[in-house]
Amino acid sequence: MLKLIEEFVFWYPAVMSVTWVIGGIIFYICNEKRKPLTLNETPMVSILIPCYNEAETIEKTIYELSKLQYPNYEIIAINDGSTDNTSEVIEELVDRYDRLRFIDLKENSGKANALYLGLIAANSEILMGVDSDAYLTPDALNYIVPHFTNPNNGERVGAVTGNPRVRNRSSLLAKLQLCEYASIISLIKRTQRIWGKLMTVSGVVAAFRKRALLDCKLWDRDMITEDIGVTWKLEKHFWDVRYEPNALCMMLVPESVKGLFMQRKRWANGGMEIIRRHYDVFGSWKMRRLVMIYVEQIISIVWALCWLLMLVILIIGLIRFDVWLALPYIWKSLFLSVVCLIQFTVAMLLDNKYDKNLVRNGVVAIWYPFLYWYINAIIVICSLPSLFNRRKKTAKWESPDRGLV
Helix, strand or coil, rough: CHHHHHHHHHHHHHHHHHHHHHHHHHHHHHCCCCCCCCCCCCCCEEEEEEECCCCCHHHHHHHCCCCCCCEEEEEEEEEEECCCCCHHHHHHHHCCCCCCEEEECCCCCCHHHHHEEEEEECCEEEEEEECCCCCCCHHHHHHHHHHHHCCCCCCHEEEEEEEEEEEEHHHHHHHHHHHHHHHHHHHHHHHHHCCCCCCCCCCEEEEEHHHHHHHCCCCCCCCCCHHHHHHHHHHHHCCCCEEEEEEEEECCCCCHHHHHHHHHHHHHHHHHHHHHHHHHHHHHCCCCCCCHHHHHHHHHHHHHHHHHHHHHHHHHHHHHCCCHHHHHHHHEEEHHHHHHHHHHHHHHHHHHCCCHHHHHHHHCCCCCHHHHHHHHHHHHHHHHHHHCCCCCCCCCCCCCCCCCC
């Protein structure tokens, strides 16, 4: 039995890395290599910006969004009961930017609730959610909107997620995440899109069709990760969710270990909530593509537990000075390092067209894809209790680590 567990711990990350690489290449050939969809129509787009304690970042966000090359859009900032002077800052910005509208909530009720109120106030059918510490590149909407307006199959599209790019790159931790977004997260989204279903849109940059959101009863206000939850609801209602790598969004990432851990633990908790809520995907053949994503989530949890078991056995062996016990793990680690190096190289080649400084900044973290599996395993294990604890209250947010601006 231990031998089977050992083989599983070794082969799972290797197989998934190869799967992501193959999926990324197929997505590139079938989608990215072709000419992007043409912007023939310019319907109104409402950009929703939920804010909580963002006095230091919101002005930069509004300024950058005011420079979009898309001709027909509005910006709606929703202050969700901030305890700093976010409200005062936005009120001053309203007088400066004609496109900007402001909703000021006195009580913190969570990001999902803020988005819901933004939807009610929006004048458009297409809603673009952007985090308050991020901003779109000037041509981003020109790539996203055609997915909704395409006469061939645009009516099926319920959401389009963009391509988040790390903009604070002064620290090693930030560069690690730059590498992660390119060599892991971006490849996963490409591969899942080839499968037909995404695990989640990127909450920092995602556009929605209002009718699709109403059809699936909007965001879950009791989920800590509203982006993961709404993605699954849309796909279970057979709305198409797409990934558009040309739609770039510049964002800030945590630059403290605690901030990064809390962010990833929240993501892992969201994955646990999906497993608990959406097991009914096994009840319909039409949900088969979601079943693949669901099963992969379960396997990743099992892998984390198996990895922990093998780590304990290895440590015990080393304490007993059984060096031969560690030798096979050394060779397997070297093999996984080579696989991850190939993954890193392919990912950088695919994403380099969107970020010319990617390789220069990411080369210091070339080994990160290998460590990702172990870091992720620790976070998954720490998040296991949320698999059994049902949240009964509205999921409110806390001020995140925004890094060094």
